[in-house]
Amino acid sequence: MNESVFAFMDEDAKKEIRRTLLKAVAIPGYTVPFASREMPVARGWGTGGLQITLSLLLKRDCIKVIDQGCDGSVNAVNIRDFIASVSGVKQTFSTREATIIQTRHRIPEHKLAEGQILVFQVPYPEVLTTVEPDTEKQKQMHADSDYSKLWVLLYEDTSQFGDSRISNRYPVEVEDHYVMDPSPIPKYDIPRLNNSPALLLFGAGREKRIYAIPPYTKVEPLKFSDRPFKVETFAGKRCGRCGADNVFLDEVRQGTTSLYFCSDTEYCDSILTEQGDVTGNTESE
Amino acid sequence: MLLEIQNLSKVYGVSCGECLDLTGVADDSCICPVCDSVVAMNRVSLSLDGKEVLGIVGESGSGKSTLLQLIYQDQCPDNGRIFYNGFCDRHGVPLNIFEASVSECSVLRNKEMSMIYQNPRMGLNYLFSAGGNIAEKIIGAGERSYEVVRNRVIELMGRLELPTSRVDNYPDTFSGGQQQRIQIAKALSSSPKLLLLDEPTTGLDLSVQAKLLDLIKELQKEMGFAMIIVSHDLGVINHLTDVTMVMKHGCLVEYGLTDQILEDPQQPYTQLLVSSIL
Ligand SMILES: Nc1ncnc2c1ncn2[C@@H]1O[C@H](COP(=O)(O)OP(=O)(O)O)[C@@H](O)[C@H]1O
Ligand SMILES: [Mg+2]
Ligand SMILES: [Zn+2]
Numbered sequence: 001m002n003e004s005v006f007a008f009m010d011e012d013a014k015k016e017i018r019r020t021l022l023k024a025v026a027i028p029g030y031t032v033p034f035a036s037r038e039m040p041v042a043r044g045w046g047t048g049g050l051q052i053t054l055s056l057l058l059k060r061d062c063i064k065v066i067d068q069g070c071d072g073s074v075n076a077v078n079i080r081d082f083i084a085s086v087s088g089v090k091q092t093f094s095t096r097e098a099t100i101i102q103t104r105h106r107i108p109e110h111k112l113a114e115g116q117i118l119v120f121q122v123p124y125p126e127v128l129t130t131v132e133p134d135t136e137k138q139k140q141m142h143a144d145s146d147y148s149k150l151w152v153l154l155y156e157d158t159s160q161f162g163d164s165r166i167s168n169r170y171p172v173e174v175e176d177h178y179v180m181d182p183s184p185i186p187k188y189d190i191p192r193l194n195n196s197p198a199l200l201l202f203g204a205g206r207e208k209r210i211y212a213i214p215p216y217t218k219v220e221p222l223k224f225s226d227r228p229f230k231v232e233t234f235a236g237k238r239c240g241r242c243g244a245d246n247v248f249l250d251e252v253r254q255g256t257t258s259l260y261f262c263s264d265t266e267y268c269d270s271i272l273t274e275q276g277d278v279t280g281n282t283e284s285e
Numbered sequence: 286m287l288l289e290i291q292n293l294s295k296v297y298g299v300s301c302g303e304c305l306d307l308t309g310v311a312d313d314s315c316i317c318p319v320c321d322s323v324v325a326m327n328r329v330s331l332s333l334d335g336k337e338v339l340g341i342v343g344e345s346g347s348g349k350s351t352l353l354q355l356i357y358q359d360q361c362p363d364n365g366r367i368f369y370n371g372f373c374d375r376h377g378v379p380l381n382i383f384e385a386s387v388s389e390c391s392v393l394r395n396k397e398m399s400m401i402y403q404n405p406r407m408g409l410n411y412l413f414s415a416g417g418n419i420a421e422k423i424i425g426a427g428e429r430s431y432e433v434v435r436n437r438v439i440e441l442m443g444r445l446e447l448p449t450s451r452v453d454n455y456p457d458t459f460s461g462g463q464q465q466r467i468q469i470a471k472a473l474s475s476s477p478k479l480l481l482l483d484e485p486t487t488g489l490d491l492s493v494q495a496k497l498l499d500l501i502k503e504l505q506k507e508m509g510f511a512m513i514i515v516s517h518d519l520g521v522i523n524h525l526t527d528v529t530m531v532m533k534h535g536c537l538v539e540y541g542l543t544d545q546i547l548e549d550p551q552q553p554y555t556q557l558l559v560s561s562i563l
Contacts, residue, residue: 143387144388144391145388146425148421148422148424148425151420151421151424152413152418152421152424155416155434155435156414158431158435159414159435160453224429224431225430225431226430226431227431
């Protein structure tokens with residue numbers, strides 16, 4: 001490996017990924033194969049997202065990395081440090097300041113803006129594997145926009161449990177054609193994919209797939225017309241640090257009681273800062 | 286006219302180009318002597334009216350299943366055309382279903398026609414519940430209201446005399462006859478205009494067969510769909526059909542009103558068939 005190359009990968013490799021990204025952007029929600037390369041992190045630890053990030057990086061970029069909403073977790077720190085060390089770009093915790101945000105399992109609470117790029121790390125890019133193991137048939141089903149087998153799962157869950165049992169990786173339909181796996185984000189984040197001003201990119205390193213949702217694209221969860229799409233609610237609960245009650249909360253068990261904290265740690269910090277309390281401990285679980 | 290089949294041929298194997306002429310009833314074979322290809326369908330033409338019930342009889346390997354699969358677009362022909370009433374291109378010109386795109390054909394497969402396979406394993410998904418199997422076709426036809434789907438599933442199960450309390454159970458937990466009824470409920474869920482049945486009662490107990498055939502006949506009268514039913518049982522043909530075609534080695538041997546075919550067959554092969562089975 002040539003350590004002197006900007007952003008770790010050679011220009012040809014980056015170019016190939018950018019070409020794949022262009023195709024993905026041109027066909028929203030369609031998974032495009034790419035030649036996933038070895039990265040200095042194990043496959044399954046965000047190598048797909050990492051390759052996208054590195055291929056897009058410019059010297060003027062400012063990078064943020066979160067793992068389940070947290071900038072400070074070991075995985076997020078390692079990936080962010082690596083990106084900074086091979087490119088020299090600025091690092092940040094601030095959602096607003098970042099130009100590229102690489103994420104696992106969450107969309108930041110602060111609304112993203114035009115020009116920003118959110119890169120999702122994806123473990124399982126193929127939404128149809130649960131209902132159709134044959135990859136040739138999967139391709140045909142995507143081409144025909146034939147997702148009735150996914151609908152049957154929804155029908156069966158609704159019949160037996162009153163609602164879909166899918167808690168994360170909820171299938172979404174993009175621009176009325178392709179149905180895709182949004183990566184393991186909670187249902188809370190699903191409506192936030194719709195009409196996003198930011199470019200959303202998805203990378204699966206192990207499965208060698210890239211897909212995209214361009215800015216201002218229609219994204220809707222698969223749901224029956226006479227059934228509501230229910231997201232996680234935290235009725236009456238608020239963050240134990242900043243007091244926010246309109247965000248996705250993580251539950252932390254302490255003995256017999258439960259404490260709740262913002263899953264997005266930077267959002268939590270920014271609320272505290274606004275309140276003038278800058279002494280708040282930034283490392284909540 | 287609901288269905289118009291013109292000069293349909295299907296060869297399995299790499300054809301030498303002469304297969305169609307070198308095989309057939311006169312040659313007493315469907316295997317080409319030059320290239321060993323199997324001629325499963327040899328220049329068959331046929332038409333079917335709406336609400337008409339057509340029976341197909343013939344020995345095993347004569348091409349009966351192939352014909353149904355071609356109509357249902359499970360297979361592609363080597364030659365020939367099929368026109369379906371109202372199936373046109375965007376200028377209103379009738380469109381050969383084999384020249385249409387997959388998405389253009391999906392309305393034929395999801396709404397206009399339904400296939401019932403001899404083995405319910407071909408027609409049902411055993412990872413889905415009985416209700417889920419029926420729902421799949423209703424959803425495939427475009428329905429997106431849960432209540433509408435659910436009510437239609439239960440209504441169809443009731444109509445097929447299946448226990449509606451078991452709507453969420455899996456096909457494996459039903460008897461063979463019941464699994465065939467689930468397949469029929471699924472097939473009828475889109476209110477098709479043409480039902481294709483490939484030996485739907487073969488393998489079932491005789492008493493179960495009789496009941497199922499009566500039910501199919503009743504449903505056909507009530508819902509008014511046309512039907513093509515393959516059977517090697519002339520009793521079934523006699524009981525259900527208006528017209529009958531006799532097949533041998535991929536060729537159409539004789540075609541006519543069922544009564545006439547069974548009582549006064551013209552072709553020697555049909556005469557043999559009728560006398561040996563009845
Ligand atoms: N997929 C296939 N590949 C090769 N030969 C086939 C295939 N399907 C059918 N055949 C052959 O085509 C002929 C007609 O078959 P089929 O239509 O199944 O007859 P039937 O239903 O009248 O018993 C048979 O000789 C059969 O062996
Ligand atoms: Mg057959
Ligand atoms: Zn908070």
